[in-house]
Amino acid sequence: MKKILRSNVFMALFMVFMLPYTTWSAVHIVNVQNNFFSPSNINNVQIGDVIRWVWVSGVHTTTSTTIPVGAAPWDSPITSGSPTYEYTVTVAGSYNYVCTPHAGMGMVGSFTVSAGSTLSVSPSNQNVSAMAGSTMFTVTSNSSWTATSNQPWCTVTPSGTGNGTITANYTANPVTTTRVATITVSVSGLPSQTVTVTQAGAAATLSVAPSNQNVAATAGSTMFTVTSNSNWTASSNQTWCTVTSSGSGNGTITANYAENTSVTSRVATITVIASGAANQTVTVTQEGAAATLSVNPPNHNVSPMAGSVVFMVTSNTNWTAQSNSDWCVTNTEGTGNAELVADYAENETYEVRVAELVITVDGLPPQTVTVTQDASTVSVNNIPAGSFQLFPNPAQQTINISFDNNIGKEVQLTIAQMDGRIVMDTPLSTSKIRTIDISELPSGTYIVSVISGDKPHRQILVKAR
Known part of the structure; x- marks a missing residue:
């Protein structure tokens, strides 16, 4: 009765200790009691599983006899003082063991280990150029496997059995940035294996067409076509022509130009730049306006x-x-x-x-x-002669005036421009020749008037330069 209770206690303890391991690997229990192993033979063992011998009664051992090449031998007591022993399986094959004291009494056991599914894929990555092509990965497995790619530009061998090869076919990379395709290889019951294809970016390309747009003198807009696989910028060297400032990949540049009011044609140069590619220049040639x-x-x-x-x-x-x-x-x-x-x-x-x-x-x-x-306003026919003499005439600095006897002793002298505006007005005595300063007068023609009583006497004076 005590043996049964003790056996039940050990079984309960065994179940408690087993719970943490069940999610990681299989643990196979062998009870050791009454000169036999129970069970004495186990056939469903996989590499990585654990064989655990649990003491129930008596004094025993678990000792390996014939085991696969490469497997580690074991020899451990199974007693009340050493109630358990665990052996982790690493090699497939048939394993035989005995209880050394009781082998002659038939206390023997065995277990058979199958290899289980295996899977490895190499290399972990293949670097490829931007051009279209193919590359390969090596699959090492003892099972059927499938392969998938997460990118449409990279297609792969969909499946295989055992050792084999995955061929990855990739299209040309049209952009300048690097791209990566992940290939997932799966075997039922095993973690999937992932490898990658890393494709280099293409060299930057840039072209702009047409090379020139001829436009009218009136304001308007015209367009250029950009063919590129990269980001690009555009600028104009003329304020009268403004352009789309930037873009990515294939696109269009719109050039808006102001009216040309000059009769001379003019040219704006548009420069398009993409990193890694040669700069491209195009022009807008605007005709001159009609002459006015x-x-x-x-x-x-x-x-x-x-x-x-x-x-x-x-x-x-x-x-x-x-x-x-x-x-x-x-x-x-x-x-x-x-x-x-x-x-x-x-x-x-x-x-x-x-x-x-x-x-x-x-x-x-x-x-x-x-x-x-207009015509001159003074007529020499109206000027009486013989009243006074004016000399020199033409004159530059001064003029001299002498008077005839038939004129009064005091006269009023005026000098006027041809439009009648008086520029000098002064009284004069007729007793002697008088000298008049005309240096400040502008050059031109003037009317010199001498008024005696109510009677005017006039002559034309030419002020020389």
Whole structure:
């Protein structure tokens, strides 16, 4: 009865100790009692399993006799003082053991170990170029296996049995970045094995077409096609032409250009850059605008006195100007919008005169404007002779005036411009020749008047330069 209770206690303890191992490897129990092993033969042992001998009664041993080559022999007492012994199986084959004291009494046992499923795949990675191709992995197994790839660009041998080869076929890598395909090889009952194919990135490529876009002078936009396998940037060297600043892979560059108001064509260069590839340049060639020309006002009316007037030229190109009269001269050329200054001399004649200014632009009809100058306002026929003498005439610095006897002793002297504006007014005595300073007067023609009583006497004075 005591032996039965003791046996039950050991069995309970055995089950408690077994629980942590059940999820990792199989533990096969052999009870040692009454001169026999129970069970005496075990056939379902796998490599990695554990054989555990558990004492129930008596004094015994577990001692290996014939075992597979490479397996470790064992010899251990199984007693109340040494109640258990464990042996981890590492080699497949048939194992025989005995209880040394009781072998002659038939206390023998055995167990048979099968190899179980095996699986290994090598190498762990294959580095391949960016071009399409294939590479191989070696499978070492004693079972049927399957293989799958996680990338559509890499296809593999789907299955095999025992030792074999996995062929991985890969397509060309169209991008510049490295990519990796993971191949999973599986055998039922074993952890899956994974290997990888690491494919290098392609060399950067970049092309832009067309090489040039011809566009009209009016504002608008045009496009270029980018063919690339990489990120790229684009820039323009002209502020009047702006472009799409960046992109990735194949794409389009839109070039927006402003109106060209000049008659000269202009070119913007667009530079496209991708790291690792040669820079590409394309151009936008914008034609010049049609030439324009207008001149205003069409006429300037001016007094007989010398002076200048301004005409406004509105144009988008170079122009020239020419006068048909030597008394009216102007700047002969200009560019774009500018002032046209006409300088005219004093009109000493008694007739209105007109100067024509002709402004010319290549490719356009000439524009003509005029300067119309009034006639002189003084007639020498109205000036009485013999009242006083004026000399020298013309004069630069001074003039001398002598008076006839028929004029009063005191007179009033005035010098006026041809438009009637008085520039000098002073009383004079007629008792002697008088000298008058005219150095401060501008050059031109003046009317010198001597008034005696109510009667004026006049002569023309020419102030020389």
